[in-house]
Amino acid sequence: MGYRYRSDDELKDSGVEWLGKIPKDWEVRQLKRVLSDRKENNEPIKTSNILSLTIEKGVIPYSEKGTGGNKAKEDLTQYKLVYPNDIVLNSMNVIVGAVGLSKYFGCASPAYYMLYKINANDDIRFYNYIFKSKLFQDSLKGLGNGIMMKQSETSGKLNTIRMRIPMEKLSSVKIPIAFNLDQEKIANFLDEKTSQFDSIISKKEKLIERLEEAKKSLISEVVTGKVKVVKTDDGYEIVKRSRDEMKDSGVEWLGSIPKDWEVKKLKYIATINPPKSSVKKFVDKDIDVSFVPMDSVRLGNIKLDKTKKISEVIDGYTLFEDNDIVMAKVTPCFENRNIAICKGLTNKIGFGSSELNTIRVYENKDIKFMFYHLQEQKFMDTATYQMTGAGGLKRVPTSFLLNAQFTYPSDNEKERIVFYLENYIDKIDNISEKTKEQIEKLKEAKQSLISEAVTGKIEILD
16 A cells, blocks of 8 residues: 655644644544543453453453463452453553554453444544554643653662543543544555564564574673684684583583683672772762762663762762672663673762672773673573562672682683674674664654554555
């Protein structure tokens, strides 16, 4: 299906800011004139016939066979009924596009609105795409409600403050109304085009996943010695070690390592969270220092856009200095590899979240090697298993880290490993970043097409 942009003389002012101009034969109506919210509660007898909670828009479908599921015994009598082709939207997340068409007959939380079309001849998909339009989503922020996401400077967790958009406000919002044939054309066109966009985006996202897995696998193979880095005329390459070059490390997660490599506990290579006595002399001068919340630490990078006076942060925050490794100790930040080497700190000093560990490596030649070794997947899996605490606040114990055992090759081999990994990972990261940029452009193009179609800026051609 093709399309063309309508000329200005084919359009009229809609009188609605987010809409701008619309086709002359289109109308503008309040949402309540075309869509209504379902209010029927789930019947008690049906609560024993629930299949399971699905991730699809919060809808719990009914099971034809009555097999039950993880929600079978829950009291769902207050849940609202949902029918196939209802627009299901989270009243607390409308602004960020938590919306979609239900595929099921079932029920959903009262926090959801289930909108059905009043006019039987309307195409519900057209209205669904209006809700998916970022222009429309942005216009809802003017209702005075919405959501805020605030990052905790200590745990690094995102605290969500949600404010429900009342139906009486949502129902008064003005939306464009196309004639029935136009609605169907637009919906068919957007079904086809958004599916194409989604397919391309999905492939690029899978490429990023494969690149990340390749990076993890390479780090593991190199730092544990399963492959060796050798110098060639063209640079460096990796060669798989034979069995007779290996020995049992005696450490389960390390497995076999090269015969000439050592194994050392971290406490003999580095200290964790060194005392603040070395920087207390700066408190009287009250110098500026870098301040690093958890969200400013990402794999290999620290965002250094904040500073504070040292007197404000000397107590209650984690100290680190240039060349220290900082690493999250709380879930899920640890598993997300929030780890970096500190460089360029204000006055060479920084303070950050108490949920960060500072790893101060004793010898500079070991810093980068340990930075990579701490990202090794089997080590991370073992550390995650050792976490203590409740729920989402589990942490890697300091005692585990101090006694964790790592490979320790010769200085020359460490140097070759670091050089190879830096160059190889840099290439992977560049490809990943370019692919992420392409994904963002595709998402923007998809959004633009949706908005132009549902506001009539483009005409869909047969």
